[in-house]
Every structure is written in C-alpha cells, then in structure tokens.
Amino acid sequence: MIEINGVSLAYDVTNILSDISVTIPKGGVTALIGPNGAGKSSLLALVARLQPLQSGAITMDGLSVASTPGKVLAKKMAILRQDNHLGSRLTVRELVGFGRFPHSRGHLTAEDRKVVDEALMLFDLDDLSGRFLETLSGGQRQRALVAMAYCQDTDYLLLDEPLNNLDMYFARDLMRSLRRIADERGKTIVIVLHDINYAGTFADRILAMRNGRIVADGRPDELITTDMLNTIYGFEIPVTTIDGRPVALPFR
Amino acid sequence: MIDRRLIILTLLAAVCAIAFLTLGLRGNLGFVLTLRATKLAALIEVGIAIAVSTVVFQTVTANRILTPSIMGIDALYLFAQILLVLILGGLAYATLDASLKFAIGIAALMILSCVLILPMLRGRLDMGLMLLAGVVLGVLFRSLHSLIARILDPNDFAVVQGMSYVNFNDVNTGLLALASLMTLCALVLVWRARHILDVVALGRDAAIGLGIDWTKTQVGCLLLVSVLVAVSTALVGPAAFLGLLFVALAERVVQSRRHALLIPAAALIAVIVLVGGQTLFQHALGNSSTLGVVIEFAGGIVFLILLWRGSRR
Numbered sequence: 001m002i003e004i005n006g007v008s009l010a011y012d013v014t015n016i017l018s019d020i021s022v023t024i025p026k027g028g029v030t031a032l033i034g035p036n037g038a039g040k041s042s043l044l045a046l047v048a049r050l051q052p053l054q055s056g057a058i059t060m061d062g063l064s065v066a067s068t069p070g071k072v073l074a075k076k077m078a079i080l081r082q083d084n085h086l087g088s089r090l091t092v093r094e095l096v097g098f099g100r101f102p103h104s105r106g107h108l109t110a111e112d113r114k115v116v117d118e119a120l121m122l123f124d125l126d127d128l129s130g131r132f133l134e135t136l137s138g139g140q141r142q143r144a145l146v147a148m149a150y151c152q153d154t155d156y157l158l159l160d161e162p163l164n165n166l167d168m169y170f171a172r173d174l175m176r177s178l179r180r181i182a183d184e185r186g187k188t189i190v191i192v193l194h195d196i197n198y199a200g201t202f203a204d205r206i207l208a209m210r211n212g213r214i215v216a217d218g219r220p221d222e223l224i225t226t227d228m229l230n231t232i233y234g235f236e237i238p239v240t241t242i243d244g245r246p247v248a249l250p251f252r
Numbered sequence: 253m254i255d256r257r258l259i260i261l262t263l264l265a266a267v268c269a270i271a272f273l274t275l276g277l278r279g280n281l282g283f284v285l286t287l288r289a290t291k292l293a294a295l296i297e298v299g300i301a302i303a304v305s306t307v308v309f310q311t312v313t314a315n316r317i318l319t320p321s322i323m324g325i326d327a328l329y330l331f332a333q334i335l336l337v338l339i340l341g342g343l344a345y346a347t348l349d350a351s352l353k354f355a356i357g358i359a360a361l362m363i364l365s366c367v368l369i370l371p372m373l374r375g376r377l378d379m380g381l382m383l384l385a386g387v388v389l390g391v392l393f394r395s396l397h398s399l400i401a402r403i404l405d406p407n408d409f410a411v412v413q414g415m416s417y418v419n420f421n422d423v424n425t426g427l428l429a430l431a432s433l434m435t436l437c438a439l440v441l442v443w444r445a446r447h448i449l450d451v452v453a454l455g456r457d458a459a460i461g462l463g464i465d466w467t468k469t470q471v472g473c474l475l476l477v478s479v480l481v482a483v484s485t486a487l488v489g490p491a492a493f494l495g496l497l498f499v500a501l502a503e504r505v506v507q508s509r510r511h512a513l514l515i516p517a518a519a520l521i522a523v524i525v526l527v528g529g530q531t532l533f534q535h536a537l538g539n540s541s542t543l544g545v546v547i548e549f550a551g552g553i554v555f556l557i558l559l560w561r562g563s564r565r
Contacts (some may be wrong), residue, residue: 050457089508098450152461
C-alpha cells in the first residue's frame with residue numbers, strides 16, 4: 001500500500017503539487033491521468049524518491065520513502081521515467097541485467113540470469129538481446145527499459161508514460177503484459193498514461209490530476225464519462241460504449 | 253575468465269617495463285637497476301592513478317571529455333609551488349625537505365578538493381556548479397601564478413619552471429612508497445565500487461531507482477579521485493590531463509564502458525604509454541625534452557585522428 005499524505009511541491013512560487021493525500025492499495029493497476037503539467041510525473045518522482053519531499057509524507061508498506069535506505073527501497077519498487085539518457089555503450093541484455101543490481105550488487109547469479117531471460121522473452125526482446133542500445137529505435141529502447149524495471153522484481157512498479165514511442169502493437173502488448181504481471185504475480189502497478197482508453201481498458205482504478213490536485217478517483221466506468229473528462233481535461237469528449245466498456249473519442 | 257584484450261595489454265605493459273629496465277644497461281648494474289626500478293615504479297604509480305581517476309571522474313560527471321584537472325588541482329599545485337618559492341626564495345625551496353614539500357602539496361590539494369566537493373553533500377552545490385567553481389578557481393590560480401612569475405627573480409623563476417612539468421627523474425623513494433600505498437588503498441576502493449560505477453553511468457534517476465545513494469556516491473567517488481590525483485601530482489607534478497588520452501585509448505581497445513574492463517584497460521594503457529614513451533624517449537630521442545611534452549604532442553595527434561575518423565562516420 002502506498003500512502004501519500006499531505007504532499008506539496010513548489011518551485012519558487014509555482015505550485016506543482018498542492019496538498020495531495022491519496023492511498024494506492026496493494027495489487028492491481030492504477031492509472032494516473034491528466035493534462036500536461038498536472039503534476040503526474042512529479043508525484044511519481046516523489047513516490048520513487050527521485051526528488052526530495054518538501055512537505056508531507058509518503059510511505060510504502062509502512063516504510064517512509066524519505067528515510068528508508070535506497071537499497072531497501074530498490075527491492076520494494078522499480079521506477080521507469082520518461083526521459084532516460086543512457087550514455088554508456090550497453091547491450092540490451094546488459095541493460096536488462098542492471099535490473100538485478102539491487103539483489104546481486106552486480107554479480108549476476110544463475111537465478112538472476114534466469115530472470116533476465118524471462119524478462120527478455122516477456123517483452124519480446126530475445127532477438128534484440130545482443131544489440132547495442134544506440135542501435136535501437138525509440139520503441140525498442142522503451143521496451144528494454146520496461147524489461148529492466150520488471151527485472152528488479154519488486155512489489156511496486158512505477159511507470160511514467162511507458163507507451164511513449166510504442167506502436168499500437170507493442171503498446172497493447174506492453175499493457176497486456178503489465179496486466180498479466182499484476183494478475184498472476186500480485187504486483188502493484190502505478191502507470192502514467194495519456195491515452196484515456198488504455199487506462200479504461202487495463203486499469204482497475206484511475207486517479208485523475210489537474211493543476212497539482214487530484215480531481216477524480218475511481219473505477220474506469222465511473223471516470224470515463226463526458227462530464228468527468230470535461231472536469232479533468234477541460235473540453236467536451238464524446239464517450240460511447242463498445243462491448244460494455246466506455247470508450248472516449250476525443251478526435252473531432 | 254579474463255578478457256583476451258586485457259591479457260594482450262598486460263603483456264605489452266610487461267614488455268615496456270622490461271625494456272625500460274634493461275635497454276642499454278651499463279656500469280654498476282645494482283646501482284643502475286635500483287635507479288631504474290624506482291623510476292619505473294613512479295611511472296606505473298602515476299600512470300595508474302591518473303588513468304583510474306579519469307575513468308571514475310568521467311563516469312561520475314557523465315562527461316567523457318573531462319579529466320580531474322578541470323577541478324583546478326593542477327593549477328593550485330603550480331600556484332602553491334610558486335608561492336613557496338616567492339616566500340622562501342629559490343635556493344631555500346630547492347633545498348627544502350622533499351617530504352615537507354610532498355605534505356604541503358597533498359594538504360593544499362586535498363583542502364581544495366574538500367572545499368569544492370563537500371558542499372555537494374548538503375545540496376549547496378550540484379555537479380555542474382562544482383565543476384564551474386573548479387574552472388574559475390583554476391583560472392584564478394593560474395592568473396596568480398603568472399602574476400608571481402612576473403615579479404620573481406629570474407633564478408627563482410628557473411626553479412619554478414623546472415617544477416612545472418611532469419618530472420619522473422628525481423623521485424624520492426620513501427615518498428614513492430607512501431604515495432603508492434595511498435594510491436593502492438584508493439584503487440582497492442574504486443575496484444570494489446566497479447559495479448556501482450556501472451550503475452552510476454546509467455544516470456541519476458536510474459541509479460537511484462536501483463538503490464544507489466546518489467549524492468553520497470558522487471561525493472565519495474570525487475574524493476577518491478582527488479586523493480589519486482593529489483598524490484600523483486604532489487609526487488611528480490601536474491599530469492592529470494594525460495588521463496584523457498589513456499581512457500580514450502582504453503575505450504577504443506575494450507569497446508565498453510563496463511568498469512570491470514575499462515579500469516584495468518585504462519591503467520594498463522597508461523603504463524604502456526608512460527613506460528614505453530619514457531623508454532623510447534631515453535633511447536631514441538636522446539632525452540631531448542620532457543616526457544610530458546612528448547605525450548601531450550602524441551596525444552594531440554591521436555585526438556585529431558579520433559576526431560577525424562569520428563566525423564567521417
């Protein structure tokens with residue numbers, strides 16, 4: 001369970017997050033949606049202790065994110081951010097292997113190698129495993145990064161717009177894999193998404209943010225309505241129902 | 253399982269060392285060999301310290317064209333030397349106890365490094381600001397150096413000039429042992445941190461995500477770098493800029509930024525270039541200049557070639 005309590009964040013006079021309190025229960029897929037600049041990535045970065053907390057508290061299964069040693073938290077949660085500058089000359093397999101670092105401190109055991117192989121299979125990377133990262137397309141690199149986060153084998157997986165650069169096939173494939181990890185292995189996945197329909201299809205719960213606040217919180221069918229989407233995004237979005245699921249059509 | 257390229261580099265380094273020790277042996281063998289062995293040890297110590305500190309520095313700063321000399325360490329060393337000459341006079345400086353000079357050198361360099369690096373722990377400085385402060389201080393020390401050089405007595409100035417280049421010719425054996433011991437301790441720490449350095453190379457966010465305490469790791473690595481640089485600078489003079497050449501060559505050879513490979517490769521290449529260069533220089537060029545000048549010249553050419561090849565790709 002991730003408990004976020006009274007968290008605010010400000011740069012100079014700009015408020016990025018204002019007094020956010022929310023609880024994300026263990027298990028399942030929670031989608032974080034909202035317009036650009038709503039504070040989704042900042043919130044995720046705070047949960048993942050990539051930025052220091054200015055006010056409020058965040059705990060993960062009772063462990064304070066601010067004071068628990070990084071080594072311990074690295075076995076608890078994995079984070080994938082939006083922009084990753086990977087300077088060094090690495091192969092896909094090496095990069096994915098780094099996900100095992102919190103467990104093996106750099107000496108890969110047979111067990112580690114098994115997990116790496118499994119992750120390469122799961123994210124369709126086995127053909128690419130020997131390629132250098134700089135020779136990959138944006139989407140392939142994105143998948144390698146997700147595989148690395150998966151390899152960390154943590155209870156919590158925080159993903160900031162993992163569908164960036166992915167084509168329809170791999171976007172759906174990634175969402176399906178994440179859904180399966182959540183269902184079969186009981187992982188908790190918190191994912192920032194821009195495509196509301198992916199959130200509607202794969203998430204158990206949607207948290208919507210706007211201007212640094214949480215403006216809506218509920219099941220997909222509760223949130224994907226024209227009224228709610230108007231509150232979140234500030235414009236009229238028609239919603240229709242296909243196969244019993246609400247589908248937003250923000251195209252015209 | 254040791255990489256084949258590392259074995260070849262080790263063999264080359266050994267050949268250089270043997271050539272250095274045995275080429276043109278004449279006279280009292282015991283005396284000459286002791287002299288040469290001391291010099292060889294100094295070359296190896298300094299080469300390894302510079303190569304390894306540059307690898308670590310480049311990883312921590314995420315910049316592959318930097319060397320630790322950007323922190324102003326060389327400039328401070330030269331400034332401290334000239335200041336001592338100004339205060340004591342050339343003769344007194346030249347006859348000053350070597351260990352005292354060594355101690356003053358290390359103390360000055362370590363104080364500067366701590367002043368630059370430690371504020372990062374409290375978040376008062378980030379890496380960019382720290383480097384900028386280093387560059388500015390370096391310029392300051394260099395300007396002060398040239399100011400003093402202008403007002404110095406010509407005889408004293410000649411003493412300073414002699415100290416301004418890397419000099420492997422009159423290394424104090426006792427100090428060499430002490431310096432090697434300090435370097436060895438730092439090297440052990442760096443080697444133990446090789447996997448952590450691999451993770452650091454992934455960048456801040458990824459490293460924190462994998463459980464690295466980013467600020468502490470950065471500060472720790474920078475302190476190790478400054479120990480390595482300070483010790484070898486105080487021993488033989490400003491040489492940190494040579495690291496760029498060693499690391500660039502090592503990267504070409506092992507085709508990897510993995511520290512378990514890159515650190516030994518850079519260290520071995522440093523030994524090959526320094527010891528091999530010195531041998532060549534003594535026997536082929538007739539000792540006509542200093543090794544530092546020759547290596548800088550050769551390094552410049554290597555870099556132009558690298559740049560030229562890079563631009564054609």
